[in-house]
Amino acid sequence: MTRLTIGLSLLLCGMGATAFADSAAYHLLKKISFPAAAGGGEYFDYITFDPAARRIYLSHGTEVLVVEADTGALAGKITGLKRCHGVVLVPDLGRGFITDGDAAEIVVFDVKTLRTITRIKGQPDADGILYDPASKHIFVFNGDPNSSTVIDPVKETVIATLPLGGAPEQGVADGKGMIYDNLEDKNEVIAIDSRALKITARWPVAPAGSPTSMAMDRAHRRLFVGGRNPAIFVVMNADTGQTVGPSFPIGRRVDSNIFDPETALVACSTADGTIHVFHEDSPDKFSEVQTVKTEPGAKTMALDPKTHNLLVDTSDFQTPSPANTKQRQPRPVPGTFRLLIYGR
Secondary structure (H helix, E strand, O other), X not given: OHHHHHHHHHHHHHHHHHHHHHHXXXXXXXXXXXXOOHHHOOOOOOEEEEOOOOEEEEEEOOEEEEEEOOOOOEEEEEOOOOOEEEEEEEHHHOEEEEEEOOOOEEEEEEOOOOOEEEEEEOXXXXXXXXXXXXXXXXXXXXXXXXXXXXXXOOOOEEEEEEEXXXXXXXXXXXXXXXXXXXXXXXXXXXXEEOOOOEEEEEEEOOOOXXXXXXXXXXXXXEEEEEEOOOOEEEEEEOOOOXXXXXXXXXXXXXXXXXXXXXXXXXXXXXXXXXXXXXXEEEOOEEEEEEEEEOOOOOOEXXXXXXXXXXXXXXOOEOOOXXXXXXXXXXXXXXXXXXXXXXXX
């Protein structure tokens, strides 16, 4: 009888775990489509989520689309761009900043009216952008020039241009005065003192290569880095640069990572049409939870911290002509851009 009781208990526990895993799996909740961008600028890049205003900012070539997170309604657009990449908000100032890579500018807008206020001259290929609360400066990462443009958001002026020694990609700020960024062509993560404007460390990302995506567990000082070649997800100690725990293979052309501190989940989105989800069992131990099937090209991502939903965007793509050897990637089809929302 004792053996039977224990066996039944274990069986019920197993059934409960399976049911929980099934119910906790990410799945598609909503798909929101948008018309073509003005001038045919169908390119898309970073997604920015504003948790206070419950708004989503979608980079869309010649415009930034502003979407109401709870209804999916289009709240407005910021237009007149050439090829935008990232958006960062400074709520205390009521301002937003957009990197326009082809114009070599940072566009400043009013978050309430979405009206463009000014344009700050930056460098070509202005790409990733973040706000550092410790220094109260904005850092723009410029791909081709291998540099970072540092901006005073109050004066809306450039403070400095910091040489990085490689091509930067997605970066994070720890909130205490350190910024971390991937150098894709150098297979490195760099640590930047945001007040001194000085690179303090360079760390290899092996066994990953061509690091592109990054997120951070600020409480436990862990960096989550996604590489493209080899396509591997690694965890790094933000104070020593040492890799910790196991590494995991991921899909082709990763472009964004997020970390959800409430669920201890880390996610990497890839152009293969997959989101790889990992759980932080402890700061040095991680387990793979799920590979979410999305859509091809859905490689940029944001987190809704209230619902814990994952947001990615993509479009249909033209088949490259065999005669066009210069076209490295398929081009988006105008009028097919869409936001995909996945929840548990």
